[in-house]
Structures are given as structure tokens and as C-alpha cells.
Amino acid sequence: MRKLFLFIATSLDGYIAKPNNDLGFLKMVEKEGEDYGYEAFIANMDTIILGRKTYDYVLQHIGASHYDNGQHEVYVITRTEKPSVGKTNFYTGKLAELVHQLKSENGKNIYCDGGSEVIHELLQHDLIDEYIISIIPVLLGSGTKLFQDDRPEQELTLVKAKSFETGLVQLHYQRKR
Amino acid sequence: MRKLFLFIATSLDGYIAKPNNDLGFLKMVEKEGEDYGYEAFIANMDTIILGRKTYDYVLQHIGASHYDNGQHEVYVITRTEKPSVGKTNFYTGKLAELVHQLKSENGKNIYCDGGSEVIHELLQHDLIDEYIISIIPVLLGSGTKLFQDDRPEQELTLVKAKSFETGLVQLHYQRKR
Numbered sequence: 001m002r003k004l005f006l007f008i009a010t011s012l013d014g015y016i017a018k019p020n021n022d023l024g025f026l027k028m029v030e031k032e033g034e035d036y037g038y039e040a041f042i043a044n045m046d047t048i049i050l051g052r053k054t055y056d057y058v059l060q061h062i063g064a065s066h067y068d069n070g071q072h073e074v075y076v077i078t079r080t081e082k083p084s085v086g087k088t089n090f091y092t093g094k095l096a097e098l099v100h101q102l103k104s105e106n107g108k109n110i111y112c113d114g115g116s117e118v119i120h121e122l123l124q125h126d127l128i129d130e131y132i133i134s135i136i137p138v139l140l141g142s143g144t145k146l147f148q149d150d151r152p153e154q155e156l157t158l159v160k161a162k163s164f165e166t167g168l169v170q171l172h173y174q175r176k177r
Numbered sequence: 178m179r180k181l182f183l184f185i186a187t188s189l190d191g192y193i194a195k196p197n198n199d200l201g202f203l204k205m206v207e208k209e210g211e212d213y214g215y216e217a218f219i220a221n222m223d224t225i226i227l228g229r230k231t232y233d234y235v236l237q238h239i240g241a242s243h244y245d246n247g248q249h250e251v252y253v254i255t256r257t258e259k260p261s262v263g264k265t266n267f268y269t270g271k272l273a274e275l276v277h278q279l280k281s282e283n284g285k286n287i288y289c290d291g292g293s294e295v296i297h298e299l300l301q302h303d304l305i306d307e308y309i310i311s312i313i314p315v316l317l318g319s320g321t322k323l324f325q326d327d328r329p330e331q332e333l334t335l336v337k338a339k340s341f342e343t344g345l346v347q348l349h350y351q352r353k354r
Contacts, residue, residue, distance in 0.1 A: 012310070012333065012350065013324035014191045028332070123316070133189070137335050137350060139300070141328035147190035151318035155205070156189060158314050158344035167335035171346060173189065173314060 002103050003129035004049075004110045006119065007041055008146065009168075011136050015143035016116060021057055025138050029166040036134055036170060045072065046108035049099070051118040052078035052090075064088075072111075075102075077118050096125040120148045130174050131156070137167035179280050180306035181226075181287045183296065184218055185323065186345075188313050192320035193293060198234055202315055206343040213311055213347060222249065223285035226276070229255035229267075231292040241265075249288075252279075254295050273302040297325045307351050308333070314344035 009026060010016050017023055029036075048067060050058075055076045058066050067074045067088055074088040075098060082090040091098055095118065102110055112122060122128050133146075156173040163169045186203060187193050194200055206213075225244060227235075232253045235243050244251045244265055251265040252275060259267040268275055272295065279287055289299060299305050310323075333350040340346045 012308075012348070013328075018330075123318075131189075135348070137333040139324070139328065139331040139333065141300075141330050142326050147316070149319050151190075151316065153195075153318050154316040156314040156316065156344070158340060158346065161338060161340040161346045163335060163338040167333070169335065169338045169346075169348060171189070171312070 002047075002105070002107055002109050004099060004103070004112060004122070004127055005041070005045065005130045005132060006112050006122075006128050007038070007132045008114060008119075009134040009136055010146045011138050011140040011143075013139045013141065014146050015140040016114065016146045018140050018143040021053075021144070025136055025140060028138060029134075029136055029164070029168045031166050034164065034166070036164065036168060037132075041132065042072075042111065044109050045111040047073045047075070047102055047110045048113055049075045049077065049095075049102075049110060049118065050113040051115045052076055052080070054113060054115040054118075095121050096127065099125075099127045116144050116146065116148060119146065120151065123147075123151045123154070126152065126154065126175070128175065130159070130172070133171045133173075135169045135171065137169075179224075179282070179284055179286050181276060181280070181289060181299070181304055182218070182222065182307045182309065183289050183299075183305050184215070184309045185291060185296075186311040186313055187323045188315050188317040188320075190316045190318070191323050192317040193291065193323045195317050195320040198230075198321070202313055202317060205315060206311075206313055206341070206345045208343055211341065211343070213341065213345060214309075218309065219288065221286050222288040224250045224252070224279055224287045225290055226252045226254065226272075226279075226287060226295065227290040228292045228295040229253055229257070231290060231295075272298050273304065276302075276304045293321050293323065293325060296323065297328065300324075300328045300331070303329065303331065303352070305352065307336070307349070310348045310350075312346045312348065314346075
């Protein structure tokens with residue numbers, strides 16, 4: 001069965017962004033020729049799920065081509081109905097139903113690209129199969145938390161821990177069955 | 178100069194205890210003959226700082242001998258004056274002043290054994306020099322956060338990342354000067 005992956009960067013104190021969606025801290029670990037496994041990871045995905053706020057952020061800061069490049073089926077989780085653009089779909093239904101549907105179909109794996117609200121809902125329904133979390137060597141002190149409070153407990157199996165010259169540590173876990 | 182170390186275990190989602198101070202999740206990584214470097218670590222410390230709630234918890238669950246073994250000068254940070262017991266002192270003054278005083282004296286390093294409130298105050302005054310954080314492979318979902326919100330930003334240098342058979346990953350960082 002297809003698996004749902006989280007692939008995300010966080011500060012050591014658990015923030016995925018500083019206040020006002022400031023992602024500047026990611027620059028600390030930028031290094032020519034080092035993508036921390038992203039290209040190899042994304043090659044195993046054919047579907048991307050993300051929240052509407054994250055989508056708008058990427059549209060504004062990177063451009064629509066980041067998602068709408070014909071390589072992935074994209075589902076933006078939103079409350080506002082909107083016609084699809086290329087392979088980008090705006091989904092207003094129940095997130096858990098979408099994920100169950102996608103997992104029942106054939107294909108490569110599914111990548112959740114955030115944000116915090118979508119991750120929280122996926123965790124509440126125990127829908128994330130694997131976690132690839134890159135820890136940036138900084139305490140941000142405040143911002144958007146990767147893990148919001150009030151979720152069920154979930155044991156994990158460590159698949160791999162890898163550290164990089166920049167001080168980034170990438171942790172890979174699987175959900176324990 | 179003497180350094181202040183944090184040496185603590187947390188779940189992947191950043192909790193040092195489940196609600197009601199439940200530390201049961203630490204059992205997941207208990208393994209005969211494996212102390213995750215604690216003995217070597219504590220041999221380099223001669224002073225321990227900890228919060229009153231953490232002290233009471235240890236008194237109740239482990240016993241006074243855990244701290245009051247003559248090997249370390251212990252400072253329990255509390256609001257209630259109390260006479261010293263052996264080398265255990267009850268400190269009602271300002272935490273930052275105590276730490277500045279201790280750092281100015283000669284000796285081995287200083288170990289902060291938690292809890293969350295003492296860690297928060299130390300971080301607000303930028304007093305922690307090194308962090309040894311053991312990540313337990315579990316999402317607890319709720320409980321006491323290792324890092325409370327609203328602290329200054331602090332860049333770190335990764336010293337070492339080490340993973341163990343049990344799935345525990347130990348991250349060692351230094352404060353960037």
C-alpha cells in the first residue's frame with residue numbers, strides 16, 4: 001500500500017517557521033550541492049498534500065511551478081472551492097477521507113508538505129506512515145510548532161539518523177504497527 | 178570557565194513528561210548495560226541545578242540518595258526557604274545570579290536536571306552552554322514541553338549525533354558564541 005510521508009525541517013525547539021511565516025532560518029543550512037535527500041525522496045512520491053496557507057506561501061515566495069510541474073498530483077486542503085489548475089486540485093472535503101482514498105489507489109507514495117494544521121489533522125487520524133524530520137541547529141524561541149498539543153500517542157521505529165556538515169541532523173522514523 | 182549542561186530526554190514531539198509527570202515512556206529505551214553516556218557525563222559535573230517540582234518527583238520515585246550522595250553540590254530552585262540537607266541547598270534567590278556565581282567559581286561543570294520552568298528561565302538568560310538531548314522514538318501527543326514558547330533565538334553548533342539500537346538518538350549541541 002502507498003505510504004504517506006512527512007518530510008520537513010524544524011528547529012531544535014520544534015518550530016517550522018518563526019512568527020509571520022519567516023523561514024529565514026533554513027538559510028543556515030543551505031549548501032551548494034546539498035539537498036538533504038530531497039530529490040531522491042520526491043522521486044518516490046507522485047502525490048503531494050498540503051495546506052492552503054502553505055500553498056499560498058509557496059506561490060508567493062517560489063512560484064506555482066514548484067508544485068504545478070506536471071510531475072505530481074497536488075491536493076491543496078482548503079475551505080474555499082476552486083477549479084483545478086493543471087494537476088493542482090483544491091480539496092474541500094474531509095482530509096482523512098482523501099488520504100484513505102489515495103492510499104487505496106495504486107501509485108507511488110504520498111508526500112505531506114505541511115503546514116502545521118494539516119499535519120495535526122493527519123496525526124489525529126494516525127495517517128502518517130513515515131517521518132523524515134531535519135533538525136536545524138537553532139533554537140527559534142517562538143513561531144509555528146511542528147507538533148501541536150492534544151494528539152494520540154504513537155510509538156515510532158527509528159529507521160535512520162544522519163548528520164550533515166552544516167549541523168543539520170535528519171531523523172527518519174516509521175510508525176510502529 | 179565552567180559550563181552549564183542540559184542532559185535530558187524528550188519525545189520526538191518535544192515532551193519531557195506526559196500529563197501528571199508520567200515518565201513511563203522512558204522505559205521504552207531501557208536496556209541492560211546502556212546508560213546513554215550518563216555515567217561519563219555526570220563524572221564531569223560537580224554541581225546540579227534543578228527545579229523544586231523535579232526534586233520532589235525524584236525524592237518520591239527514586240529517593241533522596243539520587244542527589245544527596247556527597248558527590249555533587251545540589252541547588253534546588255524553590256520559592257520556599259528550607260535549611261540545607263547534606264550538600265543539597267534550597268535556593269530562593271534569582272536563578273541567573275546563582276548561575277553567574279557558580280560559573281565564576283572553579284570546579285567541574287554544572288548540570289541542569291530540569292524541569293521545564295528552570296530550563297525556560299535559563300534559556301531566557303542565555304545561560305545554557307551545552308545541550309545533550311536524547312530523543313525517544315515516540316510521539317506522546319501531550320504533556321510537559323521541553324521548550325516553552327517565548328525565548329530569544331539562539332544559534333547552535335552540532336557537536337555530535339549518535340543513534341542507539343533502541344531507537345534513541347542523542348544530539349549534542351553547543352551554544353554558538
